[in-house]
Amino acid sequence: MKVFIAGATGVLGHRLVDSLADRGHEVHGLARDAEGEQIVERYGGIARRGDVLEPGSLDRVIDDDVDVLIHAATAIPDSTKPSDEEWVRNDRVRLDGMTNLLAAAPETLQQVLFPSVVWVVRQPDGSEFDETAAYNPDRATESAAEVEDLLRERATQATFDAAILRCGFFYASDARDTREWGKDLLDGDLPIVGGGLLGRQDGTMSFVHIDDAATAFVAAVEQGASGVYHVVDDRPVAPAAFFETFADLLDAPEPGRVPGWLARFFVGKIAADLLTSEWRTTNEKARQELDWEPTHPTVAEGLQQIVETWQSEGQLVETDTGIEWSGDDVRQADTPGSTA
Incomplete structure (x- = not known):
């Protein structure tokens, strides 16, 4: 075609x-x-x-x-x-x-x-x-x-x-957000955004x-x-679980927390609400009607692939003080999509 x-x-x-x-x-x-x-x-x-x-x-x-x-x-x-x-x-x-x-x-x-x-x-x-x-x-x-x-x-x-x-x-390894998250986690500069007064309540997202x-x-x-x-993949997860898994794979500091009401001042209402809301769905229809299934059924497998890709491409390097980011800034910016 x-x-x-x-x-x-x-x-x-x-x-x-x-x-x-x-x-x-x-x-x-x-x-x-x-x-x-x-x-x-x-x-x-x-x-x-x-x-x-x-x-x-x-x-x-x-x-x-x-x-x-x-x-x-x-x-x-x-x-x-x-x-x-x-x-x-x-x-x-x-x-x-x-x-x-x-x-x-x-x-x-x-x-x-x-x-x-x-x-x-x-x-x-x-x-x-x-x-x-x-x-x-x-x-x-x-x-x-x-x-x-x-x-x-x-x-x-x-x-x-x-x-x-x-x-x-x-x-993904070349997605703007993912690369920024990886760099910020390595720098100890990416807090988990949570709901509630102290940011201890987690939403659930489909990745x-x-x-x-x-x-x-x-x-x-x-x-x-x-x-x-x-x-979507097979298992919706809290952003906290996503970032904690990511940090562990990168051998980065465990991320802290910030309440959503405070995060709005820095990332805006849209991003803060997205990270603290419940939005869980299933891929059942796509599996049945398209005969499709994800190669990375959970974020654990997907994030492992990303870290291994960065390591093989030399974007992550081991130093005396731990793993550091050495890659260039990503050009593309999809979440999801691309430029016109």
């Missing part, structure tokens, strides 16, 4: 290019500059120069015989405490980007896939939820819900199938290693899937 990917240079996008090309598909990846074109080509794709916010550029690069379209582009803010203006940019890339991509796509398009996020339907009472749950978005996920609705509406008017893969919280998210998309493409799927 011929697959067109917007966001092809991001930490999810380049994995999709690599995996789909490796399985014999013709993959066209959208890139905004020469560096992005090199990334697409490095992973076996055909680079197409354009931008999801420039409709004219999409008309030139989306071929009439494209079978599958994947909109994996985002502009997730990289600042510690994002402003509303930063979220507006992300909204435009998500929603205007999908609108522009669909307008430029051929009428013979067979399938459109969108990586949403599972916490767009987290429940106010903290109960476990599945693909049928009602929306409960925050400022960061409002546009994800809007894109889901847009895609469903357009699919009823056209001939393509719409597959919405809501992903858990991304982590997914980005490698596993990519294999779910490949499965959805090759099976011509439609509908909504939750792509």
